[in-house]
Amino acid sequence: MRNLRWAVEEMAPLKLKMREKPPAPATKVLYLVATLTPMFLIVAVIISMVGANPLVAYRELFTAPFRNIHNVTEILVTTTPLLLIALGLSVSFRCKFWNIGAEGQLYAGALASTATVLLLKDSATPSAVFIPLLLVVGFLGGAAWATISAVLKIKFQINEIITTLLLNFIMFYFLSFLLYGPWMDPISVMPQSELFPPAARLPKLIPETRLHTGLFLAVLSIPLVYLILNKTVLGYQIRTTGSSLSAARFGGINVGKVFLLVVIISGGLAGLAGMGEVSGIYYRLRGDISPGYGYTAILVALLGKNHPGWVTLVAFLFGALLVGGYEMQVATGIPTALALVTQPLIFFGVLCAEALSRYEVSWRK
Amino acid sequence: MNHDFWAVEKLTLTSQTPEGGFYAGRAKPGETVIEMRGITKRFPGVVANDDIDFDVKAGEIHALLGENGAGKTTLMNIMYGLLQPDEGEIYVRGRKVVMRSPKDAIALGIGMVHQHFMLVEPHTVTENVILGLKSPKGILLDLEGAKRRIEELSKKYGLKVDPDAKIWQLSVGERQRVEIIKALYRGAQILILDEPTAVLTPPEVKELMAIIRRMAEQGHAVVPFITHKLPEVMAISDRVTILRRGKVVARIRTKDARESELARHMVGREVLFTIEKNPAKPGRVVLEVRNLKALSDRGLPALKNVSFSIREGEILGVAGVAGNGQRELAEVIAGLRRAVAGRVLIDGRDVTNLPPREIIKQGLGHIPEDRMGMGLILDFSIAENAILETHSSPPFARGWFIDPQEVGKHAERLIKEFNIMAPSKDTLANHLSGGNLQRLILARELSREPKVLVANQPTRGLDVGATEFIRRKLLEQRDRGVAILLISEDLDEVMSMSDRIAVLYEGEIMGILPAEKAKVEEVGMMMAGARRQTEFEA
Numbered sequence: 079m080r081n082l083r084w085a086v087e088e089m090a091p092l093k094l095k096m097r098e099k100p101p102a103p104a105t106k107v108l109y110l111v112a113t114l115t116p117m118f119l120i121v122a123v124i125i126s127m128v129g130a131n132p133l134v135a136y137r138e139l140f141t142a143p144f145r146n147i148h149n150v151t152e153i154l155v156t157t158t159p160l161l162l163i164a165l166g167l168s169v170s171f172r173c174k175f176w177n178i179g180a181e182g183q184l185y186a187g188a189l190a191s192t193a194t195v196l197l198l199k200d201s202a203t204p205s206a207v208f209i210p211l212l213l214v215v216g217f218l219g220g221a222a223w224a225t226i227s228a229v230l231k232i233k234f235q236i237n238e239i240i241t242t243l244l245l246n247f248i249m250f251y252f253l254s255f256l257l258y259g260p261w262m263d264p265i266s267v268m269p270q271s272e273l274f275p276p277a278a279r280l281p282k283l284i285p286e287t288r289l290h291t292g293l294f295l296a297v298l299s300i301p302l303v304y305l306i307l308n309k310t311v312l313g314y315q316i317r318t319t320g321s322s323l324s325a326a327r328f329g330g331i332n333v334g335k336v337f338l339l340v341v342i343i344s345g346g347l348a349g350l351a352g353m354g355e356v357s358g359i360y361y362r363l364r365g366d367i368s369p370g371y372g373y374t375a376i377l378v379a380l381l382g383k384n385h386p387g388w389v390t391l392v393a394f395l396f397g398a399l400l401v402g403g404y405e406m407q408v409a410t411g412i413p414t415a416l417a418l419v420t421q422p423l424i425f426f427g428v429l430c431a432e433a434l435s436r437y438e439v440s441w442r443k
Numbered sequence: 444m445n446h447d448f449w450a451v452e453k454l455t456l457t458s459q460t461p462e463g464g465f466y467a468g469r470a471k472p473g474e475t476v477i478e479m480r481g482i483t484k485r486f487p488g489v490v491a492n493d494d495i496d497f498d499v500k501a502g503e504i505h506a507l508l509g510e511n512g513a514g515k516t517t518l519m520n521i522m523y524g525l526l527q528p529d530e531g532e533i534y535v536r537g538r539k540v541v542m543r544s545p546k547d548a549i550a551l552g553i554g555m556v557h558q559h560f561m562l563v564e565p566h567t568v569t570e571n572v573i574l575g576l577k578s579p580k581g582i583l584l585d586l587e588g589a590k591r592r593i594e595e596l597s598k599k600y601g602l603k604v605d606p607d608a609k610i611w612q613l614s615v616g617e618r619q620r621v622e623i624i625k626a627l628y629r630g631a632q633i634l635i636l637d638e639p640t641a642v643l644t645p646p647e648v649k650e651l652m653a654i655i656r657r658m659a660e661q662g663h664a665v666v667p668f669i670t671h672k673l674p675e676v677m678a679i680s681d682r683v684t685i686l687r688r689g690k691v692v693a694r695i696r697t698k699d700a701r702e703s704e705l706a707r708h709m710v711g712r713e714v715l716f717t718i719e720k721n722p723a724k725p726g727r728v729v730l731e732v733r734n735l736k737a738l739s740d741r742g743l744p745a746l747k748n749v750s751f752s753i754r755e756g757e758i759l760g761v762a763g764v765a766g767n768g769q770r771e772l773a774e775v776i777a778g779l780r781r782a783v784a785g786r787v788l789i790d791g792r793d794v795t796n797l798p799p800r801e802i803i804k805q806g807l808g809h810i811p812e813d814r815m816g817m818g819l820i821l822d823f824s825i826a827e828n829a830i831l832e833t834h835s836s837p838p839f840a841r842g843w844f845i846d847p848q849e850v851g852k853h854a855e856r857l858i859k860e861f862n863i864m865a866p867s868k869d870t871l872a873n874h875l876s877g878g879n880l881q882r883l884i885l886a887r888e889l890s891r892e893p894k895v896l897v898a899n900q901p902t903r904g905l906d907v908g909a910t911e912f913i914r915r916k917l918l919e920q921r922d923r924g925v926a927i928l929l930i931s932e933d934l935d936e937v938m939s940m941s942d943r944i945a946v947l948y949e950g951e952i953m954g955i956l957p958a959e960k961a962k963v964e965e966v967g968m969m970m971a972g973a974r975r976q977t978e979f980e981a
């Protein structure tokens with residue numbers, strides 16, 4: 079932040095001055111409006127360039143998600159994996175382990191669950207055994223995939239940003255190999271696995287919708303993550319490690335162990351999200367069960383300041399944004415990608431508002 | 444340190460040719476070359492510089508003296524264009540100037556020699572000196588021409604340095620000379636020296652003083668910023684300006700002054716250099732270090748065969764110039780750095796290279812040199828900081844959970860016992876002053892009732908009140924039977940606190956003397972590398 083300030087002083091005709099006290103909440107909201115407005119204007123220009131009416135598009139984006147019960151359930155459907163992953167990531171980010179491989183960990187969880195289903199599909203395992211088993215396997219799948227990066231960091235000091243990211247690609251291609259090869263559904267020509275037997279499916283929360291009981295897991299994780307971070311010995315060690323690695327070592331904290339546990343939690347929750355998608359929505363493994371939840375969740379965790387409460391709120395808003403994006407596409411014919419563009423722009427806007435509440439900005443004389 | 448880092452960036456941007464420019468032409472001896480009037484600079488919560496007037500004349504050495512936190516660094520950064528004053532004006536040779544960056548300062552003939560050198564180690568002296576300057580040969584480097592100029596400068600000022608030597612081959616003193624040449628090469632008429640003697644051995648200090656005098660004779664204005672080396676200030680400067688809490692408290696002609704007078708101005712009262720202490724009653728050996736070897740962060744030998752032992756109720760002081768293995772010694776004992784050879788024993792048990800947790804369990808307390816990075820977590824509350832080493836054991840931990848009540852009670856006890864000035868136990872550490880931070884660390888370490896206490900620079904940068912408090916507490920612990928390893932760059936502290944004094948030089952112990960027989964001159968010689976012949980070690 080400090081170097082940024084120097085950079086701005088040197089490059090731009092702007093002067094930044096550290097504020098002596100943080101501005102009032104109302105002022106903060108004002109900053110947010112002031113920084114987000116230009117962001118939406120930018121998208122509006124692009125929308126009109128593809129020949130659509132930006133007002134209609136925005137109306138759809140913001141109101142469609144709440145238009146009817148069905149759409150609200152869709153918000154919750156997308157919120158479920160976002161929230162699970164983002165909660166896990168906030169644990170990981172709190173100790174500055176930059177896990178950006180949640181996408182791969184989600185698929186690892188989905189893959190592990192699917193493997194279990196394929197193994198047991200003819201065994202007539204009852205649902206009461208099957209579902210808990212899949213939950214455990216999904217969690218372990220994601221955790222195991224993430225653990226690779228933790229071990230590489232602890233043993234060989236290899237940067238986790240690189241390894242977690244690259245493992246995403248490995249997972250993706252491995253998945254393609256399975257879906258086009260040994261796991262391909264014999265009765266379809268699509269790259270997807272067989273349908274799960276009913277005993278391996280998560281029950282629906284509301285019939286005729288895609289909303290499944292996986293939502294409970296996500297909601298349950300909110301207080302759980304809060305407790306872990308703030309009330310436990312492990313949470314203390316996570317926060318210490320994140321704030322000062324040398325203080326953590328000084329205090330006798332086994333930093334490697336902390337990284338390992340954190341990765342198991344965050345990878346495991348991502349794996350659980352993957353299990354929820356295959357077992358709660360698609361009832362089979364496909365290559366497109368996640369529209370980038372693992373990446374979006376990074377933004378959710380960061381915007382939520384790694385705090386479970388805020389993360390929940392942001393996850394819901396981003397869920398609404400995704401649903402609104404689809405509705406916008408239906409109503410105006412513009413590609414969903416344009417709706418997705420709003421995500422990083424919102425992120426930028428919030429960062430700018432944050433900077434404004436920290437610094438006083440003026441033109442250089 | 445960010446400032447220093449940025450200064451390099453700025454220098455590399457400079458395409459300023461040294462000749463000509465605003466500073467063309469020599470200043471006459473006695474002419475005021477830089478004058479600062481009514482400089483005020485505020486930071487959130489503090490007035491770092493409060494209405495400061497300061498001037499230097501050509502051919503004059505005008506030292507700026509002040510304790511840490513007195514506002515020296517801020518003033519220096521303003522003088523070098525790194526910070527802009529909120530109020531006040533700067534005149535260079537009578538003309539009002541506004542410096543937006545070091546680039547402007549350099550163009551005005553102001554040069555800076557940083558305390559931490561900004562040199563590219565694999566490059567030669569010449570390459571370092573011309574770094575960032577426009578070459579007279581366009582896109583080709585003019586190394587030969589530059590080398591000739593460096594040799595001229597080197598002769599003129601007595602700055603002995605080989606232009607073709609690579610920086611990594613040079614000693615600290617030589618590197619400093621390269622920095623001075625760098626400034627002079629850029630046409631500096633005013634030289635700001637940041638703590639120029641902090642990292643030098645006594646012979647190197649002498650040499651530097653000769654160079655500074657030479658520069659003054661040649662008409663340069665020299666401004667050394669010094670924290671606590673009063674004898675040096677006395678020996679070198681013509682005038683001294685003393686800062687305290689952001690204000691100028693005295694301007695003195697050195698030849699009219701006495702050392703004690705400077706000290707009094709600096710701290711605001713007469714300094715008592717002696718400490719009352721009870722006679723030591725050493726018991727059995729609790730810390731033993733045998734033939735210890737360790738590497739520095741850069742992988743070079745930092746400790747070479749270090750051996751000593753400390754008994755119960757005894758303080759072993761380690762004297763030495765900064766960077767001679769002190770940090771490495773403390774870290775190896777605490778398990779934070781690997782020993783490549785040798786052993787560390789606490790109470791007879793081998794703790795060499797055990798994880799820090801195990802060593803803490805054996806009864807080690809450690810006051811680290813890096814208070815804010817290692818000793819405390821600044822965005823944690825006092826209460827959270829107070830359980831850094833003990834958070835995973837009862838009463839603070841109950842199973843997997845931390846008991847906030849026990850933690851709170853513990854913190855409140857420490858706050859009371861150690862007079863930590865804070866609104867509550869939930870105050871964040873970064874809202875505490877340096878003295879209170881150190882009290883908190885000390886409180887935490889002592890609350891574990893250690894058998895061995897390693898205190899590295901326990902009073903550096905603290906105000907007088909906190910310094911006395913910490914020293915008293917350390918002596919109290921000694922009298923209670925704790926074995927204390929006191930590592931300090933403050934020679935007075937080592938001399939007055941210790942029962943025995945070890946001198947560390949380039950990773951070796953030059954000798955261990957009983958404190959009552961140690962003389963400052965002798966310790967000084969040992970700090971410069973003179974080995975002691977007779978060992979007093981029992």
